[in-house]
Amino acid sequence: MQNKSAWLALENEARAPSLAASIPSLSLLIEGLSLRRIGIQAQPLDSIDVTPMRPILSSMHLLLPSDYSSLDSPEPELLFRASVAHAAAHLMHSPAAQPVGTLKPMSLAVISAVEDARVEQLLMRDLPGTRAWFVPFLKTSLHPEGLSFAALVSRMNYALIDPAYQDDNYWVNKARSLFDTLTTSLHDYASFREIASVLANDLGQMRVRFHPQQYVVPAPYRDDNSFLWTYPDTTTPQSIQELQVESSSAGASRSDSIDEQVATEQEIRRLRYPEWDYRLGLLRSDWCTVIERRSPSPSAPHRLQAQIPLARVKLPVTASLTRNARLRRQPEGEELDLDAAIEHAIDRRRGHSPEHRVFTRPGTRQRSMSLLLLLDLSASAGDIVPDAGRSILDVEKEAAQVLVQAASSVGHRIAAHGFSSDTRECVNYYRLLDFDTTLDEVSSASIRACTARYSTRMGAAIRHATSLMSLETSERRVIIVITDGTPSDIDVFDDAYLIHDAQVAAEDARRAGMVTCGIALDEGGAGYMRRIVGREYCRIVSDPSTLPAQLVALFVRIAAS
Known part of the structure; x- marks a missing residue:
């Protein structure tokens, strides 16, 4: 049993219903109960030598444990259903993210248990049939003879839902009595919190020991209650930490100052885009919200930096718009243009006046190109480049401005945009420099004013860039x-999920007639970037300080092809 493969083999032999196969129906169930779209995912099992896992609920996601077994329920699909219903009850009736303040861990656990019972009572009042979904699991998780904290809470949980249950413990009966006095005021959250505080104080007087690191919510279908509380950074519980998927270096910052800064930025419009779920083979329609914003307002230091001249890049002739080409449909030339000649013959036979431009000859022609540079503005871009004294984002800004100058000098159309994301409901998209806008001191200062924050939902940004480029x-x-x-x-809790989505977004852009390229400032970026854009136009930059030169080299290659 020390081998994870052996553990998985035993589960497969049990032929239990697959959580992955149940997710589509569970998603419909939670949407039907709560009237909200909530993403349901499997919570991976990192080790079997840990305490049992419990569901984790956030405002937009529900993680169901992958370690459910016959010990939790002989029919896992019933356990999945109860977990979803309990989560829906919280979403509809619980105030989320309450500050813990000075509450002790034991008080938090008792208040959470009472809140679990309150929201379930509200759900059962509206939908009486859901009662049969919860009672069996509360009964099987009951420890009728125990006096530990977990045992007392399990007895209280069952007593609050089953009036026929008899218990000889004073504290359990007191909990039931206090709860019953408020059954006509189930929406009064404050009153239930008060009786929970009284019960927690009684446990303290009884010298009941509580071990936060070892405590697990007794009922397997109930979540770990992280949805209910906001913890200071220094006391964030493990269940909350597991919900925080950080970016490759320092992770996405969630400080109040950043949120306030984003709130003051001018919003242009909001658009909904789909997202690809590779596990289900499903393109989720209208799944992500892209918020298009104006470029940040430059501060005085950014205006001063914008006056510093950038390095000039001399592009080869192959990067210009003029091309040697064979000109077709000419009035005279060295060879016959076969397509034009066929059309000429058809027009004559139909009695129309034919076009006499039926020759080809060598010459030059103008070739137009529009290029959109999409910068990652996530929090990890704020990391300092070793031995450079500046951040990765600073290097990105410089490279963008150098390329804008170089491409504009040979007549190409170019724009520079940036993106960062704060969940699928807020993908910020910044139009730093648009087509037909010159790179003057104002636009240069706006680019330099960008800050690194949040995360990297690349697929949604590529889809919006594709929409703009279609014009x-x-x-x-x-x-x-x-x-x-x-x-x-x-x-998002699956490392491969957004990579697959970005890959599909890039493929859609190519089908729309666009070339998609990628530059990863990451020595280990070959795996995901080549998957997203392919090998032909993928570059891996191990030294960020060389990005401007690498970007210009990629541009020259594209322009010459």
Whole structure:
């Protein structure tokens, strides 16, 4: 049993219903109960030598444990259903993210248990049939003879839902009596919290010992209650930490100052885009919200930095718009243009006046190109480049401005945009420099004013960039994404999920006639970036300080092809 493969083999032999196969129906159930779209995912089992896992609920996701076994329920699909119903009850009736303040861990556990019972009573009042979903699991998790904290809470949980249950413990009966006095006021959260505080104080007087690191919510279908509380950074519980998926280096910052800064930025519009779920083979329609914003307002230091001249790049002739080409449909030339000649013959036979431009000859022609540079503005881009004294984002900004100057000098159309995400409901998209906008001191200062924050939901950003590029009429349209790490977000718990989504977004852009390129400022970025954009237009930059030169080299290659 020390081998994870052996553990998984035993579960497979039990032929229990697959959680992955049940997720589509469970998603419909939680949406039907709560009238909210909640993503349901499996919570992976890292080790078998740990305490039992419990569901984890957030405002947009529900993680169901992958370690459910016959010890929890002989029919796992019933356990899944009860977990979803309990989560829906919290979403509808519980105040989320309450500050813990000075509450002790034992008080938090008791208040959470009473809150679990309150929201279930509200759900059962509206939907009486759900009672049969909860009672069996509360009964099987009951420890009728125990006097430990977990045993007393398990007895209280069952006593609050089953009036026929008899218990000889004073504290359990007191909990039932206090709870029953408020059954006509189930929406009064404050009153139930008061009686929970009284019960927690009684346990303290009884010298009941509580071990926060070892305590697990007794009923397997109930979540770990992290949805109910907001913890200071220094006391964040493990269940909350597991919900925080950080980006490749320092992770996404969630400080109040950043949220306030984003709130003051000018919003242009909101658009909904789909997202690919590779596990279900499903494109979730209208799954992500892209918030298009104006470029940040530059501060005085940014305006001063914008006056510093950038390094000039001299592009080779192959990067210009003029091309040697064979000109077709010419009035005279060295060879016959076969397609034009066929059309000429058809027009004559139909009695129309034919076009006499039926020759080809060598010459030059103008070739237009529109290029959109998409910068990753996530929190990890704020990491300092070793031996450089500046951040990765600073290097991205410099590279963007150098490329804008170089591409504009040879007549190409170019724009520079940036993105960062704070869950699927808030993918911030910044139009730093648009097409037909010159790189003057104001626009340069706006680019320099960008800050690193939040996460990297790349697929949604690529889809919005593709939508903007579809308005361009140039002969060639190119999107170049620059990132310092793998796509990630705090509401996604599968490392491969957003990589697959970004890959599908890039493939959709190519089908729309656009070239998608990627530059990863990450020595280990070959795996995910080549999957997203392919090998042909993928570059891995191990030294971020060389990004401007690498970006220009990629541009020259694209322009010459």
